[in-house]
Amino acid sequence: MFEKLKAIEDKFNEINEKLMQPEVVNDNSQYAALMKEYKQLEPIINKLNEYKSVKSSYDEASDLLDQGGLDKEFKELVQMQFDEAKQQLPSLEDELKLLLLPKDPNDEKNVIIEIRGGAGGEEAALFAAALYRMYSMYATSKGWQTEVMSENETELGGFKEITFMVSGDGAYSRFKYESGVHRVQRVPETESQGRVHTSTATVAVLPEAEDVELEINEERDIKMEVFRSSGAGGQHINKTSSAVRLIHIPTGTVVECQNERSQFQNREKALKMLKSKLLDEKVRAQENEIASNRRSQVGTGDRSERIRTYNYPEGRISDHRIGLTIYRLEQVLNGNLDEVIDALATADQAAKLASQQSE
Numbered sequence: 001m002f003e004k005l006k007a008i009e010d011k012f013n014e015i016n017e018k019l020m021q022p023e024v025v026n027d028n029s030q031y032a033a034l035m036k037e038y039k040q041l042e043p044i045i046n047k048l049n050e051y052k053s054v055k056s057s058y059d060e061a062s063d064l065l066d067q068g069g070l071d072k073e074f075k076e077l078v079q080m081q082f083d084e085a086k087q088q089l090p091s092l093e094d095e096l097k098l099l100l101l102p103k104d105p106n107d108e109k110n111v112i113i114e115i116r117g118g119a120g121g122e123e124a125a126l127f128a129a130a131l132y133r134m135y136s137m138y139a140t141s142k143g144w145q146t147e148v149m150s151e152n153e154t155e156l157g158g159f160k161e162i163t164f165m166v167s168g169d170g171a172y173s174r175f176k177y178e179s180g181v182h183r184v185q186r187v188p189e190t191e192s193q194g195r196v197h198t199s200t201a202t203v204a205v206l207p208e209a210e211d212v213e214l215e216i217n218e219e220r221d222i223k224m225e226v227f228r229s230s231g232a233g234g235q236h237i238n239k240t241s242s243a244v245r246l247i248h249i250p251t252g253t254v255v256e257c258q259n260e261r262s263q264f265q266n267r268e269k270a271l272k273m274l275k276s277k278l279l280d281e282k283v284r285a286q287e288n289e290i291a292s293n294r295r296s297q298v299g300t301g302d303r304s305e306r307i308r309t310y311n312y313p314e315g316r317i318s319d320h321r322i323g324l325t326i327y328r329l330e331q332v333l334n335g336n337l338d339e340v341i342d343a344l345a346t347a348d349q350a351a352k353l354a355s356q357q358s359e
Contacts, residue, residue, distance in 0.1 A: 001093075004100055005048055012041045044099045051092045058085035101352050106207035107173035112149070112276045113205055116161040118181065120199025125158025127184045127310075128201040130333060132162050135175070137335025144168030149269050150257050163273060165208070172207045174337075177344040179205045180305045186312035196313060200306075209275035216248075216275065223247040226263060246270045253277050322347045 015038050018024050024031055061082035064070065070078060115131050117124035139146045145167040152160040166175065183200050216222065225245040243258035244266040255277065257270035309318045310329060317332050317340070318325045324343050326332070332340065 001097060001100065005044070005096065008041060008044055009048065012038070012045050015041070040103075044096070047092070047096055047099055051089070051096060054085050054088045054092060057081055058089060061085065097353060098349055101349065104173065104176070106176070108170055109172045110165060110167040110208040111172040111175045111205055112163065112165050112208060112273060113175060113178070113203065114161065114163045115159065116202045117159065118200035118202050120184075120197065122154060122156055122158060123184075123188045123197055124199040124201055125154045125160055126156060126188075127182070127199050128159040128162065129157060130184075131182060131201055131203065132159060132164070134333050134335055134337070135166070135178075136164075138174075138337045139166045139168070139171070139335075141335050142168060142171075142174070144171055148259055149273055150255075150259060165272075172205070174341050175205050176207075177341060177348070178203050178307075180307035183306055183309045184312070185309065204280075206276040206280040208272065209279035216278070218271075221249050222271075222274070223249055224267065242266060244270045246274050248274055248278060251278065251281070253281070319344065 015034050019031070019034055019038065024034065061078050064078045065075070065082060113135060115128045115135075117128040120127070136146050146164055147167070148162065148164045150161075150163040152162070154160060181200050181202050183198060185196050185198050187194055188197050223246070225247070227243050227245065242261060242263045243256065244263060245254065245256045246267070247254050253274060255270050255273040257266040257273065260266045260269065307319065307321055309316075309320070310333070311318070312329065315327050315329045316325060317329050319340060322343060324340065326339065328336070328339075
């Protein structure tokens, strides 16, 4: 670990020197690339410096205690310094190990989220709307922007499906744990006997794709169809064929967008959704090749897997991947998701550490 840290420290110092060179300062692209790398390494260097300071304090106190001949009062101070440093070192080492874990290259990206009502008919569609509201409020609390890309709304205000983008630094790093089947247990408003019903919704979380990551021949590989929008939007949106459906011929992947007034705008959004879907499929194919590594992580689990239950009568939310149960359902549904996501991220890091140490 400390060999890795020494190499990182040397690289950090090298970048620091380059950032002070006039030719680098005047080259916007090079300066931006170096600053990005500098910011990525800075937390590791700060933690390493903290570790070095505590280690120095530990070594100094240890040497003084070994030498002996200290008066009682001074010895007590030195012993206190030694004990405090000894207690801090293991946790600092653990923090350094976490900082050295390989970063998910998608973590800083914007994210596209698809929510679909599953088993349960209208109740499932209403639950899909509740999940969309929860994620939108969470995004707002982080200062991120939310934009609906496609939606199929029911008469009662639910969603058969809704696709939206969340834009902001680190959006994917937080939402990536949400992929999977979400289950709700509650008494529907239409239930006269007061019986609890169980419904589901599926959530898919896709990092926004960059053009450089995928090679797509739009003329050869993509077929475009236009149709009239079916959702709300006034006379214009319903009378013109502005909605767009894109089909990726090699894979059969289909996306639709109908929320914009013009065909061009809908095509641009649909293309963005299609590229993100194809990137996600590419990443999942790579993960399947390393099955043992995937099983050791909480990560972005299989979308057919039931990951979480929202129990309204008990005010309970349970995440089945890590055995987490909390009784603050209302707060979570109002966008206070950090407690759940933090627990998932911690479990994921612990699994990766354990996997790394067993190799």
